[in-house]
Amino acid sequence: MTDPFELMNWHKKTKYPFILLILLMVAGVYFFVYATGGVKYVFPHSMYLPIIFSAIVFGIAGGLLSAILGGIVLGPFMPIDTMTGETQQTINWLYRMGFFALVGSIVGFASDRMLFYVKQIKWLANYDSTTGLPNRISMENFIQSLPDLSEKNRCSHFLLGIALSNADEIEMHFGANAVNQVFSHLACLASSELPSNPSVYRLGHNCLGVVLLETTETDMRQKTENLKKALQKPFAFGSLHLHGDIYLGSVVLESAINEPGKYIEKVRYAVSEATAKKQQGEIVVCSEHDARIRENIELLGELMDGLQAGQLTMHYQPKVITQTGYIYGAEALMRWNHPVRGKIPPNLFIPRAEESTLIDQITYFAMDQALGQIATWEQNGLKGMQIAVNISTRNLMSHDFDKTVRQLLDSHGVKGENLELEITENSFMEYVESSLEKLTTLSKSNIVLSIDDFGTGYSSLQYLAKLPISVIKIDQAFIRGLPNNVGAKYIVEAAINLAHKLDMKVVAEGVETLGAYDFLRNVGCDIIQGYYASRPITAGEFNTLYQECGGRLLQV
Numbered sequence: 001m002t003d004p005f006e007l008m009n010w011h012k013k014t015k016y017p018f019i020l021l022i023l024l025m026v027a028g029v030y031f032f033v034y035a036t037g038g039v040k041y042v043f044p045h046s047m048y049l050p051i052i053f054s055a056i057v058f059g060i061a062g063g064l065l066s067a068i069l070g071g072i073v074l075g076p077f078m079p080i081d082t083m084t085g086e087t088q089q090t091i092n093w094l095y096r097m098g099f100f101a102l103v104g105s106i107v108g109f110a111s112d113r114m115l116f117y118v119k120q121i122k123w124l125a126n127y128d129s130t131t132g133l134p135n136r137i138s139m140e141n142f143i144q145s146l147p148d149l150s151e152k153n154r155c156s157h158f159l160l161g162i163a164l165s166n167a168d169e170i171e172m173h174f175g176a177n178a179v180n181q182v183f184s185h186l187a188c189l190a191s192s193e194l195p196s197n198p199s200v201y202r203l204g205h206n207c208l209g210v211v212l213l214e215t216t217e218t219d220m221r222q223k224t225e226n227l228k229k230a231l232q233k234p235f236a237f238g239s240l241h242l243h244g245d246i247y248l249g250s251v252v253l254e255s256a257i258n259e260p261g262k263y264i265e266k267v268r269y270a271v272s273e274a275t276a277k278k279q280q281g282e283i284v285v286c287s288e289h290d291a292r293i294r295e296n297i298e299l300l301g302e303l304m305d306g307l308q309a310g311q312l313t314m315h316y317q318p319k320v321i322t323q324t325g326y327i328y329g330a331e332a333l334m335r336w337n338h339p340v341r342g343k344i345p346p347n348l349f350i351p352r353a354e355e356s357t358l359i360d361q362i363t364y365f366a367m368d369q370a371l372g373q374i375a376t377w378e379q380n381g382l383k384g385m386q387i388a389v390n391i392s393t394r395n396l397m398s399h400d401f402d403k404t405v406r407q408l409l410d411s412h413g414v415k416g417e418n419l420e421l422e423i424t425e426n427s428f429m430e431y432v433e434s435s436l437e438k439l440t441t442l443s444k445s446n447i448v449l450s451i452d453d454f455g456t457g458y459s460s461l462q463y464l465a466k467l468p469i470s471v472i473k474i475d476q477a478f479i480r481g482l483p484n485n486v487g488a489k490y491i492v493e494a495a496i497n498l499a500h501k502l503d504m505k506v507v508a509e510g511v512e513t514l515g516a517y518d519f520l521r522n523v524g525c526d527i528i529q530g531y532y533a534s535r536p537i538t539a540g541e542f543n544t545l546y547q548e549c550g551g552r553l554l555q556v
């Protein structure tokens, strides 16, 4: 649909025909008034038509000009009565001209203001008001207008993302103005240091984007060398020299671009990857496998609905006492049965949920189900089962986590020692100081705390001994090598010995073979978990399995 305000700009493109049109209209009205007897009737009012029209089109100047023209042709050039030729009093036509001028200038002024505001709104929609750089919408339009390179398949267009990771820090210390100046400076550098002075767009709070046309990845890396060097230098802000933590990411713009927003998300993902991995000075290219990001984001949006619709359930994988073969408890593992996508493994949605506050609801759900299950098993004769629930380090950041766990235990009438919380070693160390108090409260309720995936992170057993941790779960990667891999054997044996000296129990997870089981039994591992004993199964299946084997799953 044609924008009505674009029509008001026509005269700029076709100025002279428009002036001619106005002159013709004024002349037309003059002849019309003349033909109808002169200015003594109401017909001179039709002169407002060309005046208003030219005021709308040309603004205040156009309104005034046609008012004067109209005033003259209906004044000194016309008798009051064309039949008798009676002339007009000067004061009359001067008054008329005054009115015409008043209307012309009011309408012209209103038209000028309207055009000004419309332009401003349009500008704000396409530009970042703080730096004056074209914004994300402009970039999307630009990407969409790019020529299709499917013929020249040797090269592609690349979208380069430039992120300033310390933007918040700069803003905090020097104010928003400083960040905007830094971005303007970065945009100038990008434009001048990249070939053919490309336009630079602001893609978000801390990110700029540039499109490099018709290039290959190797060429693109060469072309950005100068820019990378320039970005390393500090830049002046008043008397200060500021350092920008710059990270670069890139994505190939495929031919036939229908969803330009998708590429902007990808490039933002690439720079966030570069930032997370501290790959300063390198360009992280977003590969095709990252196309799943979008799907993952959608998935996260559906997770909450899935939780409420009962699509999430818990499976239980038996844990067996190594020396006796008796079932000691189980690890609760989440399963998502999606109505459209089918079974979604936890590794696909739990890490995403951990990036949001949704993980609290997920963990409370898992805990609620597991505790409910312990209570049901107690009633069915499966006494003293201990169920382990996986928790995220982010849960420990939630201020009332320990209280909620206590409330859940009370509401199911389950004792603390029947609940184990598994915390992954990998990210634990970062949060250990801030979560110490909560961990202590939890362990005072006799809840068992264990370190999951032990050996994949950086914690030392010595350090863990100072925390209220009583179990370590050796990561599957080490267990998989048993009993043949000599390195794995030494590591597992050493970890078991040291853990025992520190009064901790050891669980070996991912036990798949009799060989591994035998080795673990010989070196004194306390508990095993793995496909060799059982895969994760539903609560009903667990019940049947337990009844069938009388609680003794493995024969020793």
Ligand code: C2E
Pocket (backbone or CB within 6 Å): 317, 332, 333, 334, 345, 346, 347, 350, 363, 366, 389, 390, 391, 392, 452, 453, 509, 510, 511, 512, 529, 530, 531, 532, 536
């Ligand atoms: P994890 O806590 O290390 O759980 C063990 C994973 O290893 C489970 O995968 C389990 O099915 C699998 N596994 C067990 N024994 C064997 C074996 O002998 N061989 C092999 N190859 N695999 C074995 P799953 O169920 O796919 O869970 C993956 C991860 O998702 C879990 O790793 C855990 O980090 C996370 N997760 C699962 N459920 C929850 C939950 O309710 N909350 C949270 N926060 N994370 C969960």
Ligand code: CA
Pocket (backbone or CB within 6 Å): 331, 390, 422, 452
């Ligand atoms: Ca676990």
Ligand code: CA
Pocket (backbone or CB within 6 Å): 452, 453, 473, 475, 476, 509
């Ligand atoms: Ca694990």
